[in-house]
Amino acid sequence: MAEIDFFYQNFWKYWNGALYLVPYLGCLVYLVYKKDKKLMELFVWPFLILLATVYNPFLMRPIIEKMGWEDRYMRFYWLLPAEFLCAYLLARLVNRKAKREVQFAVGVVVLGIVFLCGSSLVKYIPDDNVYKIDSWVLETSELIAEASKKENPVILVDQEMYSSIRQYDPTVIEAVNNTEMARYMFTDTEELPVDGQYDDHSTAVSLFVKGVEVDASIMNEIFAERQVDFFVRNTRYYSAEYLQQLDLTYVGAVEGYEVYRCAKE
Amino acid sequence: MLTILKTVILAFVWLVLPILTGCLFGLFPQREYRKRRSAYLIGSLTIWALFYGLARIALDGKWTLTKLTRVFCILLIVLTILSTGVIIYRWNIRALIRIKSRANLFITVIAALLVIVVAGGFAANRTEEHTVEQVMTMYMTDSLYEYDAMTGKSRADMMDFEKETLDAQKAAPVAAYYAVYVRMSNLHPAKFVRILLPVFLLPFYMAVYAAWAEYLFKHDTKKKWCFQIVVWLLYAVSLIADWSVAFGLYQNCWNGETLFFLGELPLTVLLVLGEKKQLREIEAFGQPYVILYYVVSAAAGQLLYEKGFFFVTFVWGAALAAALIKRWRDGGSLSTVKK
Numbered sequence: 001m002a003e004i005d006f007f008y009q010n011f012w013k014y015w016n017g018a019l020y021l022v023p024y025l026g027c028l029v030y031l032v033y034k035k036d037k038k039l040m041e042l043f044v045w046p047f048l049i050l051l052a053t054v055y056n057p058f059l060m061r062p063i064i065e066k067m068g069w070e071d072r073y074m075r076f077y078w079l080l081p082a083e084f085l086c087a088y089l090l091a092r093l094v095n096r097k098a099k100r101e102v103q104f105a106v107g108v109v110v111l112g113i114v115f116l117c118g119s120s121l122v123k124y125i126p127d128d129n130v131y132k133i134d135s136w137v138l139e140t141s142e143l144i145a146e147a148s149k150k151e152n153p154v155i156l157v158d159q160e161m162y163s164s165i166r167q168y169d170p171t172v173i174e175a176v177n178n179t180e181m182a183r184y185m186f187t188d189t190e191e192l193p194v195d196g197q198y199d200d201h202s203t204a205v206s207l208f209v210k211g212v213e214v215d216a217s218i219m220n221e222i223f224a225e226r227q228v229d230f231f232v233r234n235t236r237y238y239s240a241e242y243l244q245q246l247d248l249t250y251v252g253a254v255e256g257y258e259v260y261r262c263a264k265e
Numbered sequence: 266m267l268t269i270l271k272t273v274i275l276a277f278v279w280l281v282l283p284i285l286t287g288c289l290f291g292l293f294p295q296r297e298y299r300k301r302r303s304a305y306l307i308g309s310l311t312i313w314a315l316f317y318g319l320a321r322i323a324l325d326g327k328w329t330l331t332k333l334t335r336v337f338c339i340l341l342i343v344l345t346i347l348s349t350g351v352i353i354y355r356w357n358i359r360a361l362i363r364i365k366s367r368a369n370l371f372i373t374v375i376a377a378l379l380v381i382v383v384a385g386g387f388a389a390n391r392t393e394e395h396t397v398e399q400v401m402t403m404y405m406t407d408s409l410y411e412y413d414a415m416t417g418k419s420r421a422d423m424m425d426f427e428k429e430t431l432d433a434q435k436a437a438p439v440a441a442y443y444a445v446y447v448r449m450s451n452l453h454p455a456k457f458v459r460i461l462l463p464v465f466l467l468p469f470y471m472a473v474y475a476a477w478a479e480y481l482f483k484h485d486t487k488k489k490w491c492f493q494i495v496v497w498l499l500y501a502v503s504l505i506a507d508w509s510v511a512f513g514l515y516q517n518c519w520n521g522e523t524l525f526f527l528g529e530l531p532l533t534v535l536l537v538l539g540e541k542k543q544l545r546e547i548e549a550f551g552q553p554y555v556i557l558y559y560v561v562s563a564a565a566g567q568l569l570y571e572k573g574f575f576f577v578t579f580v581w582g583a584a585l586a587a588a589l590i591k592r593w594r595d596g597g598s599l600s601t602v603k604k
Contacts, residue, residue: 041544041587072572081534084496091491152417167454170417177413179426
């Protein structure tokens with residue numbers, strides 16, 4: 001049963017807007033009804049072959065276990081030519097022999113369905129610069145480059161900055177690794193296991209980058225242990241009193257962030 | 266001025282050289298797809314496949330990025346000379362550059378302008394897309410997959426799981442492919458990936474869907490355009506919610522996985538199907554050009570996506586099985602050649 005559940009979960013992960021599955025299956029049924037041999041070969045038979053092979057839990061379970069593709073199985077659903085089939089039949093529907101007004105009305109209805117059913121992925125955000133990198137990332141990089149005496153300064157940043165700072169200046173080295181950064185990525189601030197900071201430094205740093213005011217002595221140890229040169233503070237996190245307890249020296253600020261050198265002067 | 270010159274050279278390599286390379290397939294006597302668009306598509310796959318072969322040698326031999334770039338440049342020059350020679354010798358050059366329809370030219374120019382607007386105007390910074398960091402890291406360290414793109418740590422400082430992640434990236438070295446062009450032009454990786462690559466790659470997607478429209482509607486121009494418009498609309502207003510990398514066509518069309526599933530795989534299916542609107546006969550799979558289609562699509566697929574070789578082979582295997590079943594159902598012997 002757990003095996004079936006794996007396939008069920010993957011199915012919903014892909015088809016969570018299952019509304020579009022309906023026109024796709026409807027198109028397949030229409031092709032079967034029309035008995036168009038060529039289109040059956042192109043769309044219906046491949047679908048049936050896929051059902052018998054890659055979408056067949058009994059066949060695929062051992063293969064997936066052997067190949068270790070659990071996290072990638074969902075990609076198999078991309079083999080379904082849903083857009084192509086829907087677009088094909090919509091093109092035929094819009095262009096069928098009818099009055100121009102009828103064609104226009106069909107076109108409007110089709111467009112309406114497309115826009116109402118879908119969830120728009122495209123959000124137009126004007127670019128800040130030619131690099132298409134947020135300007136605060138560029139300014140932070142430049143602040144660090146100016147203040148650094150080392151060729152490859154080690155930096156500690158929050159999650160937001162972590163995913164983009166090396167796009168502009170790859171000379172910086174992150175003090176945390178991907179696992180530490182991702183450990184509490186999807187945990188709400190209220191639900192963070194704050195006491196975990198005393199377990200080990202790895203957990204402590206994971207909490208710190210989420211904005212938890214980890215014991216200052218632990219953080220100072222981490223700064224020294226990982227030879228952190230610069231700490232980039234998200235101004236939403238950490239109180240002024242807390243920052244005074246850390247071995248930091250203010251360097252400069254950009255919108256939303258402050259840069260500190262990891263050493264008291 | 267120098268930047269413009271570099272951009273023109275890059276545009277030649279990404280948009281013109283594939284057409285020239287695709288024309289090399291014209292040396293096969295019975296080959297299909299003789300149009301300029303088909304030459305561009307097959308040529309693109311061929312260049313990607315050649316790079317994949319070269320990258321495997323480079324990665325095994327621990328080459329630097331500079332060395333890989335030099336060898337790849339030589340390969341591109343050889344391809345240019347070879348294909349130009351073949352075109353002059355075997356093809357009518359005028360046929361290649363002739364504009365058959367002014368209306369089509371006008372629509373193509375409009376589409377090209379749209380592409381540039383999309384490429385230049387959209388902010389594409391998605392946190393889960395790390396191509397720029399990967400390219401930047403290789404470019405700055407003059408190495409291939411020796412440093413973690415996210416943290417900047419060298420292999421010696423990495424933990425085992427980090428090394429495994431880096432090795433997994435090597436399986437589909439598409440970032441190295443982009444890094445080679447950055448090394449060639451010395452453009453900033455963020456500019457190259459986010460501004461130039463959409464200009465170079467969106468035409469590939471457009472050509473794939475245009476080829477599909479041609480396959481489905483042959484001579485019905487109105488339906489062909491309608492089909493393409495609906496496909497692009499469906500991608501813009503996605504079928505699926507926001508988890509999908511593949512449907513980020515407008516946001517990060519350079520991403521290997523997106524390019525594979527939305528560009529290369531549909532093209533591979535077309536190559537599998539052949540020009541006729543029915544399945545290939547079993548004999549066709551033994552033709553040298555069909556075998557070559559498989560080789561280039563599989564290698565190009567592996568360049569773009571770590572499971573690309575598997576998916577392409579699955580599609581070709583399924584088509585071969587279907588052709589066998591068809592022959593068996595029609596009552597013919599597998600060894601009998603149809604008259």
